[in-house]
Amino acid sequence: MDLLRHLSFFVAVAEEGHFGYAADRLGMTQPPLSQGIQRLEARLGVVLLTRGSRGAQLTTAGAALLPRARDLLANAEGFTAEAERLRESRxxxxxxxxxxxxxxxxxxxxxxxxxxxxxxxxxxxxxxxxxxxxxxxxxxxxxxxxxxxxxxxxxxxxxxxxxxKVTRWLLVPADHPAADAAKPSLRSLKGLACATAPRSHGTAAFDLLVDTLRGKGLDPAFLPAAHDRDAVMAVAAGRAFALTTDPLLRVPGVACVPIPGDDLALxxxxxxxxxxxxxxxxxxxxxxxxxxxx
Structure with missing residues (x-):
């Protein structure tokens, strides 16, 4: 007996509330579906469903076992998906x-x-x-x-x-004075938050960035930005500055300017x-x- 297949019969009937509707959903006729439910009940030793004028009804045992049946089917699908991933990545x-x-x-x-x-x-x-x-x-x-x-x-x-060390550039709002400065000063960014990956992504590296900025006279608030897109949105909104390893990043409302030295390199x-x-x-x-x- 294919337990997973018969469990899928049970779940379909329970969710549809009707043997005919469940058969259509499963792409089969009603008689083998009914027979499958009977075989499952015989295997388990409990009655899962009853027929009535309102369609199929869950018994007390059926209601108790339905969540477990769903979990088993979900785990089987996850198992198959993981096996497929491993096969493709072999x-x-x-x-x-x-x-x-x-x-x-x-x-x-x-x-x-x-x-x-x-x-x-x-x-x-x-x-x-x-x-x-x-x-x-x-x-x-x-x-x-x-x-x-x-x-x-x-x-x-x-x-x-x-x-x-991977060179980084400074992203600032296009209307900020640092956008047009020949040698932008980090001190001029006071009032802007720093949009960067949250501390949980790399505690030691985050703390090093904080210490480096403070050493340069800047102690900003920090906005979590897991990716460049998050950082760019915060900079374009005029709320923050950010660091990027893409010197050719060109988007409206954001200026990409060089940073003297390599203290802020990635x-x-x-x-x-x-x-x-x-x-x-x-x-x-x-x-x-x-x-x-x-």
Missing amino acids: GALRVGVVAALSDWHVAAVTTQLRTCAPDPNPRTVITTTASTAELVDAVGSGGLDCAAVHHPALIGSLECGAII RVRLVWSEAGAPEPVRAAFEAALRRERS
Whole structure:
């Protein structure tokens, strides 16, 4: 007896309240549906449904078991979906990046990894964007082969590469004085909040940003902005400034200006487990992160 199939019969009849309607929903005729319910009841040793002038009615046992039947069917669908995901990703290189890296950097990483040694043929690369904490957990559990995360960060027992500084630019409201300044001063941003990833995405990196801004005479409030889009909306609204790794970001109401020095550069490093990505893959990943967009 196919328990899941017969449970789907039960759930359909319970939700439709009618054997005929449930049969139409399942794409079958009514007699085999009724027979299936009877076989299920015989298997379980309880009556689940009764027929009446108002259609099919749940018994006390049926009402108690219906939520469990739904859970079993949902879990079976999730199991199948996960198996399909694993089948599709078999042999693929699974990498992760923090959202602070621009779309250009993510594309550069993915493109370079597709053709890096030791594989002579292009491979499938599955790239995940997540917070540093989530990426570290995924690498540690084997869900990712390697990931570019914020530095500093707690990485536990994972291996890590050199610190890579990715140049960042300042996003300010287009009508703010800093938008037209030859050398914008961070002090001139007083009164604006800083739109950046929330502290939970990378506690140590967030604290470093706070300390760096304070060292430059700026102590702003912070608006959570997990992605560039969130930051851009806050800047365009005149509420905040933000940092971006995309120097060519051009949107109405927002100016992208250079920041002197590299104190506010995005600091990332590659992390991997002992059984993770091989050295040629890691080298290609880091090389892509070091590329500068012109």
